Amino acid sequence: MATTVKTTFSRETSVSADIKADAAIVWALLTKASDYPRWNSTVTSLEGNIALGETIKLKSILDAKRTFKLKVKEFEPEKKLVWGDGQGNRVYTITKNGNGAVKFSMVEKIGGLMFPMYAKMIPPFDQSFDQFASDLKKESETIMNSK
Amino acid sequence: MTLELFNQEFEGIVGQLKSYLLRITASIADAEDIVQDTYIKAQEKLSTFREESSLKTWLFTIASNLAKDNLRVQKRWVENVTDITKAAALSNKKFFEEAMHIRTTSPQGQFEIKEHIAFCFTCISKSLPLEQQLCIFLKEVYEFKVSEITTILNTTEAMVKYYLHTGRTKMINVFEGRCALINKEGVCHQCSELNGIFNPKQKAQEEVMKIEMAQEAEKGDKEHLFDLRMAILREIDPFKSKASELQLHHLEHNRQLMDNYLEKTSI
Secondary structure (H helix, E strand, O other), rough: OEEEEOOOOEEEEEEEEEEOHHHHHHHHHHOOOHHHHOOOOOEEEEEOOOOOOOEEEEEEEEOOOOOOOEEEEEOOOOOOOEEEEOOOEEHHHHOOOOOOEEEEEEEEEEEOOOOOHHHHHOOHHHHHHHHHHHHHHHHHHHHHHHO | OOOHHHHHHHHHHHHHHHHHHHHHOHHHHHHHHHHHHHHHHHOOOOOOOOOOOOOOHHHHHHHHHHHHHHHHHHHHOOOOHHHHHHHHHHHOHHHHHHHHHHHHHHOOOOOOOHHHHHHHHHHHHHOOHHHHHHHHHHHOOOOOOHHHHHHHHOOOHHHHHHHHHHHHHHHHHHHHHHEOOOOOOOEOOEEEEEEHHOOOOOOHHHHHHHHHHHHHHHHOOOOOHHHHHHHHHOOOOOOOOHHHHHHHHHHHHHHHHHHHHHHOOOO
């Protein structure tokens, strides 16, 4: 279950999942932009190339009318992916646990000095984070178990 | 392995190798060139072949590596390739005259819906990312195991599974949206339309219903329908089938059009 920690100047939502699949599969799903809407029910479109320094355009179910322009800030294959904008970053991490499975975690922290001014306008992320992690787990394990 | 035994076994594999290369290059000349280069390279390196894999796997590995350097293999087509090429063919009198000449004079100029289904898959599969296209052909048409494909494409089992799953899913969705043989709402009827042109005495619907994939369509099992489509490809050798000359002529036409189309639309 996703959890959110709120402070005056920030909000941080995180979720994690144990996925019985090779890290390469999880990484491939996380880094192939155009494929997101197929397996991820929280993303309606994702354009661009997910690679270090690139800018991507994301549309999510949280705000269907808005396009988020995000920069890929860290890109460590099969380990860590970070994208974000001036308001915050989303950090994906994949940790191999040694038996062919991985621990996936996703954290997004938004905030800053102006955060109290717009905090109430930002919808909660918890449900979509749960959905994201669940979709990723399901798709990764389906691929891993395919013959 | 002796050269004599190699030559003997090569003869048994070359047909499949050539058809694989045709399906990924969409070019008769390039497929033939890569087959020749594969033979030369394999012969040169025969002393290094330790028989850790089958000769077929080894040859497909060499051929795939050579193919990856081929520009026509690298070029990715568009999902609606058959719409674009149909529009061009309809305004190209010469294309139909040539096709009709092949139809009436060549022993390999028959038109069969099944052969067009295989041809259509070859064209549309070129819209997939290359790795996905290669994995689908290797697994579904040339019946390699996942472990053998890891050798052929020099990648991991996990990635082969990823490419297969994503490629299959994409192709299932494309055909579900387009192919009138499996979806009454499908926008593409080209195989039946061409059957009407080349086999005017046949009733297209009766011909369609001879195909198991069309018979099974109403059950709506998309994965099964895709498997049946792959079974059609496995049955057909695009160089030796009864319709090969007609289909190769059509493929050359489409490839030339796509070469021009991609050149015009590239930034």
